Amino acid sequence: xxxxxxxxxxxxxxxxxxxxxxxxxxxxxxxxxxxxxxxxxxxxxxxxxxxxxxxxxxxxxxxxxxxxxxxxxxxxxxxxxxxxxxxxxxxxxxxxxxxxxxxxxxxxxxxxxxxxxxxxxxxxxxxxxxxxxxxxxxxxxxxxxxxxxxxxxxxxxxxxxxxxxxxxxxxxxxxxxxxxxxxxxxxxxxxxxxxxxxxxxxxxxxxxxxxxxxxxxxxxxxxxxxxxxxxxxxxxxxxxxxxxxxxxxxxxxxxxxxxxxxxxxxxxxxxxxxxxxxxxxxxxxxxxxxxxxxxxxxxxxxxxxxxxxxxxxxxxxxxxxxxxxxxxxxxxxxxxxxxxxxxxxxxxxxxxxxxxxxxxxxxxxxxxxxxxxxxxxxxxxxxxxxxxxxxxxxxxxxxxxxxxxxxxxxxxxxxxxxxxxxxxxxxx
Amino acid sequence: xxxxxxxxxxxxxxxxxxxxxxxxxxxxxxxxxxxxxxxxxxxxxxxxxxxxxxxxxxxxxxxxxxxxxxxxxxxxxxxxxxxxxxxxxxxxxxxxxxxxxxxxxxxxxxxxxxxxxxxxxxxxxxxxxxxxxxxxxxxxxxxxxxxxxxxxxxxxxxxxxxxxxx
Numbered sequence: 001x002x003x004x005x006x007x008x009x010x011x012x013x014x015x016x017x018x019x020x021x022x023x024x025x026x027x028x029x030x031x032x033x034x035x036x037x038x039x040x041x042x043x044x045x046x047x048x049x050x051x052x053x054x055x056x057x058x059x060x061x062x063x064x065x066x067x068x069x070x071x072x073x074x075x076x077x078x079x080x081x082x083x084x085x086x087x088x089x090x091x092x093x094x095x096x097x098x099x100x101x102x103x104x105x106x107x108x109x110x111x112x113x114x115x116x117x118x119x120x121x122x123x124x125x126x127x128x129x130x131x132x133x134x135x136x137x138x139x140x141x142x143x144x145x146x147x148x149x150x151x152x153x154x155x156x157x158x159x160x161x162x163x164x165x166x167x168x169x170x171x172x173x174x175x176x177x178x179x180x181x182x183x184x185x186x187x188x189x190x191x192x193x194x195x196x197x198x199x200x201x202x203x204x205x206x207x208x209x210x211x212x213x214x215x216x217x218x219x220x221x222x223x224x225x226x227x228x229x230x231x232x233x234x235x236x237x238x239x240x241x242x243x244x245x246x247x248x249x250x251x252x253x254x255x256x257x258x259x260x261x262x263x264x265x266x267x268x269x270x271x272x273x274x275x276x277x278x279x280x281x282x283x284x285x286x287x288x289x290x291x292x293x294x295x296x297x298x299x300x301x302x303x304x305x306x307x308x309x310x311x312x313x314x315x316x317x318x319x320x321x322x323x324x325x326x327x328x329x330x331x332x333x334x335x336x337x338x339x340x341x342x343x344x345x346x347x348x349x350x351x352x353x354x355x356x357x358x359x360x361x362x363x364x365x366x367x368x369x370x371x372x373x374x375x376x377x378x379x380x381x382x383x384x385x386x387x388x389x390x391x392x393x394x395x396x397x398x399x400x401x402x403x404x405x406x407x408x409x410x411x412x413x414x415x416x417x418x419x420x421x422x423x424x425x426x427x428x
Numbered sequence: 429x430x431x432x433x434x435x436x437x438x439x440x441x442x443x444x445x446x447x448x449x450x451x452x453x454x455x456x457x458x459x460x461x462x463x464x465x466x467x468x469x470x471x472x473x474x475x476x477x478x479x480x481x482x483x484x485x486x487x488x489x490x491x492x493x494x495x496x497x498x499x500x501x502x503x504x505x506x507x508x509x510x511x512x513x514x515x516x517x518x519x520x521x522x523x524x525x526x527x528x529x530x531x532x533x534x535x536x537x538x539x540x541x542x543x544x545x546x547x548x549x550x551x552x553x554x555x556x557x558x559x560x561x562x563x564x565x566x567x568x569x570x571x572x573x574x575x576x577x578x579x580x581x582x583x584x585x586x587x588x589x590x591x592x593x594x
Binding site for chain 2: 195196392
């Protein structure tokens with residue numbers, strides 16, 4: 001029976017010859033990622049061992065990754081204490097894939113995992129973060145779980161209770177126009193299929209546009225797949241996947257390069273014509289409230305945010321810097337830039353992008369998630385409008401239920417910074 | 429028999445249920461104070477314990493979408509509420525099952541604030557309107573976790589078996 005990529009990976013990880021959508025399996029976990037919420041995971045992990053005649057030991061410390069990114073450096077003593085507990089636990093258990101608050105190793109978890117070669121095609125990756133879907137860009141089955149579920153994974157090494165998802169095939173063909181990028185593709189898809197359009201489903205990305213995309217862009221597609229409710233978003237591994245893992249992530253191990261089988265059973269097919277796609281924007285207060293940017297042009301913006309696990313990679317910063325270089329951020333607007341990792345920060349520094357941003361009036365921040373979810377830096381005032389390259393715009397998302405958040409690409413964000421209002425980058 | 433305390437729409441995200449700025453608070457014993465923190469009246473009423481145990485929150489499609497934060501499940505659990513929705517987002521549903529928060533998947537639910545609801549086996553009865561709605565059963569493995577008293581107890585048994593097999 002031909003299998004989708006999701007079915008194939010789950011069969012491999014569960015030790016079965018095949019699986020089909022609807023089966024409930026218990027796959028072995030290849031990589032288990034947490035960030036600051038490891039504080040709750042380790043609390044629950046110790047609860048599991050209560051009353052047992054054994055010290056709590058994780059099943060395999062080499063398969064656990066912990067990255068501090070949500071509140072870095074700590075914004076409160078509470079966070080600092082949580083981070084200290086996690087740091088102590090990492091030492092006790094011998095967890096080597098630990099990325100502390102450091103300029104030589106730190107960053108946002110969804111950039112660190114690919115950048116350091118922790119994710120491979122065919123892996124089952126779980127993370128206590130909903131945007132763990134990001135890692136499907138490298139051909140893995142990667143999904144978000146809660147803290148107690150992760151505690152169970154730390155104890156057992158497998159993910160309980162996983163229902164093999166039905167797969168929606170997304171075919172994107174054609175060439176994206178100048179100033180149109182992966183962010184516009186995924187916003188467009190979410191706008192069409194809606195916030196629960198892929199609930200409990202896998203999205204499998206195909207087509208010439210995807211084949212020609214860099215891994216960096218594919219990570220954007222898979223990152224935001226969860227905003228349509230998808231369990232996972234996946235790009236079948238190909239030449240580009242191999243190039244990224246070998247040349248950028250410096251992975252030397254053999255790679256499992258399986259794609260879906262011909263004749264695999266897809267629930268349905270969604271198609272996107274890249275040639276005719278215009279810059280998109282998600283309007284308040286849901287990610288699926290998507291319009292072409294031309295429909296909201298002129299809306300005044302108080303704060304522009306470029307960065308995050310969605311759009312904080314080097315090509316995103318390059319695109320934004322190219323637009324804003326030698327120009328100025330509008331007087332009424334402030335602009336914050338969050339590179340996705342310290343390696344990206346330093347590469348952007350070497351290429352002069354950070355100077356371009358600062359010269360234009362933007363503030364370059366340290367890599368981290370805090371602003372996107374309203375927990376650390378860049379909070380919004382009452383009645384203010386944010387235009388952001390992040391991935392969520394729910395009411396209250398950026399720390400204030402009386403603010404509005406619009407979501408867009410780095411190109412739209414940079415062009416809008418110059419005019420202080422929502423702007424089509426094709427017009428700047 | 430308990431009342432519907434509030435009616436919520438579609439796509440209620442975990443940012444609504446438990447805003448991100450309270451995420452440094454993680455323990456299930458401490459999260460209930462921030463339940464629906466940005467819906468100030470509801471939050472105040474919950475904190476004042478104005479609702480009897482077993483009261484109903486009724487929502488539309490995709491309840492609990494967004495972040496994987498488990499606080500969104502533990503914060504409701506601390507108020508001993510029943511959650512009824514037309515559908516639930518995947519991670520939220522799993523978190524709720526793992527912590528033992530009762531979720532009722534009721535695709536056709538029709539109720540207003542103040543209506544009296546009663547759980548009758550696999551049906552939800554709206555005493556105020558006289559209508560009855562089918563509740564979708566949980567998949568067997570999820571039910572097994574609930575029967576075990578939550579995922580911690582369920583996994584503890586698995587660890588026990590692993591230790592015994594050594």
